[in-house]
Amino acid sequence: MKYVTISTSIIYINKDMINQRIDNFILKKFKNVPKSMIYRIIRTGKIKINQKKIKPDYKLKNGDVLKIPPIKILCNTKKQFFPLNNAKILMNSILYEDNDLLIINKPSGIAVHGGSGCNFGVIEYFRKLRPLNTFLELVHRIDRETSGILMLAKKRISLVSLHKQLRENKIKKEYTALVHGLWPRHIKKISEPLLKIQFKYNQKKVFIHKNGKPSETYFYIKKQFSTSTLLSIFPKTGRTHQIRVHALHAGHPIFFDQRYGQSHLDANIKNNIHIARLLLHSYKINFIHPKNGNKICITAPLDVSFKNYLNNMI
Structure with missing residues (x-):
């Protein structure tokens, strides 16, 4: 392992940086620095704002002057490979863009951010592809295996x-999903608390548990086939893996869900086109534009593999 030392940094806080906690701001800026070190240098007063000690929950204000002491950072000596094919796919996936927002139809299989074995996620791709955007952050997240709408903010105030x-x-x-079995018409809402448990090697899994966070999902039948159901799904809350866990709880796991599905059901499917992706898609989003106040509705078409699989079932 090789380390490099970043010299003292002076950062002048502008309107695109305000209202975020100082600890989160530093963690994003120095991603290769252990959290424990960041919190230690904040706690000991080595990080100063306007020449004063601050606490980790201090929120940045316009005009603040942030001073960061020299920090030792782990340097990855291996050259990172930038997959141009994925970059091209993402550039072709843009659904909507203006000065404040960037909304894409994220393909299944591409993570929203780097980590857990991958160097580049959606946010890293677009930061590299759009170097003139001084601010670019994820508004929300969707699972790596899930396709569909993903929003990025191009200004702090929009975020x-x-x-x-x-x-x-x-x-x-609104999400679209294909689940195993005939979904019961009386099940229109599932309200079960969800608890996220972290395992070794940074892997996590979500379980229904009384000590979990309140979660609510609405399910509506779009079409029923002989042994499966196409659903429109409306999550009221946005917990990790919420739709997948609630669908499993109802006894109707989503097709090809390697984490919460049932492999014996997937294995029995006549899969002529050899699709293996999770059949869950973020189809529609409604929101108020952060700048002009207009009501915005964005839809993302199903990708070819998902659409072909449905056509194959008719």
């Missing part, structure tokens, strides 16, 4: 506005 809408349940999302 804050959309996060407020998420907290107040003003952003409405």
